[in-house]
Amino acid sequence: MDRIRVGLIELIFIIMAIFNLPPLALAQEQRPNHPPAEQTETGYQQQAIQGNAAQGRIGMGSDRGGQGLRRGKGQSQSSGQAPAPTQNFFRFLFSPKLITMLVIGLVAVALLLTGKMDNRTRIPFLVMAAFLYGVSANLGLKLFSGFSMHPSPICAFTKTILYGLRAPMLAIMAVILVLTLIGPKLFCSYVCPVGATQELLAMLAHKLKIRTKKPSFRLSQTVRTLIFLAFIALSWTAILQTTVQGQLRAKSIYDYINAFEGFKWNLEPALLNNLFHFLPLLLTLVFAFLTYRPYCYFVCPVGLITNLVEQIGLFRVVKKDRCSNCQLCAAKAPCPAVPEILKDAVMVPDCFACTICVKSCRKNLLKFGRMR
Numbered sequence: 208m209d210r211i212r213v214g215l216i217e218l219i220f221i222i223m224a225i226f227n228l229p230p231l232a233l234a235q236e237q238r239p240n241h242p243p244a245e246q247t248e249t250g251y252q253q254q255a256i257q258g259n260a261a262q263g264r265i266g267m268g269s270d271r272g273g274q275g276l277r278r279g280k281g282q283s284q285s286s287g288q289a290p291a292p293t294q295n296f297f298r299f300l301f302s303p304k305l306i307t308m309l310v311i312g313l314v315a316v317a318l319l320l321t322g323k324m325d326n327r328t329r330i331p332f333l334v335m336a337a338f339l340y341g342v343s344a345n346l347g348l349k350l351f352s353g354f355s356m357h358p359s360p361i362c363a364f365t366k367t368i369l370y371g372l373r374a375p376m377l378a379i380m381a382v383i384l385v386l387t388l389i390g391p392k393l394f395c396s397y398v399c400p401v402g403a404t405q406e407l408l409a410m411l412a413h414k415l416k417i418r419t420k421k422p423s424f425r426l427s428q429t430v431r432t433l434i435f436l437a438f439i440a441l442s443w444t445a446i447l448q449t450t451v452q453g454q455l456r457a458k459s460i461y462d463y464i465n466a467f468e469g470f471k472w473n474l475e476p477a478l479l480n481n482l483f484h485f486l487p488l489l490l491t492l493v494f495a496f497l498t499y500r501p502y503c504y505f506v507c508p509v510g511l512i513t514n515l516v517e518q519i520g521l522f523r524v525v526k527k528d529r530c531s532n533c534q535l536c537a538a539k540a541p542c543p544a545v546p547e548i549l550k551d552a553v554m555v556p557d558c559f560a561c562t563i564c565v566k567s568c569r570k571n572l573l574k575f576g577r578m579r
Contacts, residue, residue, distance in 0.1 A: 295374030303353040305382050307339060308398045312386040315397040315560075316522065319390065319575040324562050326410060333403040341400030341470040359467035360399060360509045365459045369442055383509060384516060390575075391517040391524070391558040395503060395510060401466045401491065402503055406559070408495040409541060420498050424543040424556040427504035431511045434460065438508070466491045466502050499541040504557060514557050522577055524548055524558055524565060530572045539567035548573075 299305065315332055318324040343351035358366070363379035386393035395402045412419055438460045441447045447458040469488025475481055487502075494501040503510045517523065526549055537545040544558040565573045 296377055299375045299378035300381065302378075304340070304355075305378055308382050308394070309386070311336065311398055312389070312393040316390045316393055319560055319562065320522065322565075322574070324560075324575075325566055326561075326563075329397075329561070330407070330410070332397045333407050336398050336403035337400045337407065339400075340398065341404070345470075345472040356467055356470050359465065360394075361461050361465050361467055361507065364508050364512065365438065365461050368439070369457055369459060383513065387513045387516045388520055390522045391520055391560050392510075392513055393560065395507075395513060395557075396559040396561070399509075400470060401488070401507075402500065402559070405491065405495040405500045405502060406561070408492060409499055412496045417496055419496070419541070421541065421543055422498050422501070422504045424504075428511075428514075428556070430505045431507070434464075434506060435508050435511055461508065463487075464506055466506075500557075500559065503559075510557060517558065518554060520578070522575060523555075524560070524562075524573060524575055525578060526551075527572045527574070531570070536564035536568045536573055540564040 311332065315324065318328060339351075339354055341356070344355045358375045358379050360379060360383060363376040363383070367373065367376045367380070383394045386398070387395075396406075397403070409419070441460055442457055445457055447460065447462075449456050449458050463483075464487050466487040469485045469491075471484075473484075475484070491502040498504075524544070530549065532549055534546075534549070537549065540563050541561065542557065542559060544556045545564045547555045548558070548564075560575065562575065565575060
């Protein structure tokens with residue numbers, strides 16, 4: 208009953224965050240100079256709209272494109288106009304980027320369920336995620352033209368709140384939420400490039416015998432929640448604004464701390480601009496040697512929302528009834544989730560399905576399986 212109650216609360220929270228907060232966008236639309244949700248979504252949208260006569264009007268690339276996505280169902284679209292939002296949604300959903308994300312996540316959960324996932328097996332997944340979704344789009348190769356960073360996971364959630372429901376953002380959110388409902392943070396663990404890079408550095412720190420500290424979940428969750436609430440407050444009050452091409456555009460606090468932007472290698476002439484562009488990712492990489500997944504636990508709004516979703520996920524790390532609570536698995540695990548798993552807590556901290564706790568149990572009393 209407790210889990211059902213928690214699940215209902217989580218669903219209400221998610222519905223409010225995704226559907227009830229976009230009235231902020233409606234309030235901003237009343238301004239005559241309301242901007243589009245995204246100015247130029249390079250690569251990602253270009254790949255999705257090749258061959259369309261209305262190229263440049265689909266997605267977030269222009270004001271006219273944004274207006275096209277806001278058309279009602281009853282409005283007809285003449286030739287050359289943007290397709291319906293649902294058509295855009297499925298176009299993005301079936302793009303190479305999102306399809307490979309789903310495949311990687313499903314293969315990972317299959318290995319987790321069969322007990323064949325360990326650090327040696329995880330490394331190829333992590334390297335693949337960091338390369339495909341973080342590095343490949345910078346190489347200028349046609350093969351990876353559909354793997355642009357935009358829309359990044361953070362933008363998918365925050366820009367939806369700022370500017371309303373848009374097809375690219377909804378497609379990214381759908382993949383993240385589906386994978387999280389299957390297993391604990393399958394997206395964050397095995398697909399996210401920022402998460403994969405942090406995990407690889409955590410493994411390297413362990414090899415180098417660098418002593419890392421486990422994050423206090425109460426502290427990290429408090430910081431992560433406060434940043435999210437600050438984002439909502441600053442956006443609603445329009446304190447953070449900028450002018451883009453003569454238009455006022457609401458800014459998100461996450462625009463200044465978005466580590467995903469560091470995977471875009473578009474250097475600018477001004478050294479200071481490059482510093483601000485790469486600094487969030489560089490700081491994330493530095494702190495990843497000191498504590499486990501610092502960006503995931505302390506900053507990322509996707510981590511905050513998926514922590515709620517994973518509580519009702521289909522599969523997760525569970526203990527068997529005869530567990531002796533020796534706490535060896537908790538001592539070995541890099542995350543704060545294991546002590547709560549052992550206590551059968553209703554709310555469990557972020558679990559990244561690293562399987563270290565499962566492999567460290569000498570009596571094989573922990574497993575990755577279905578919730579009881």
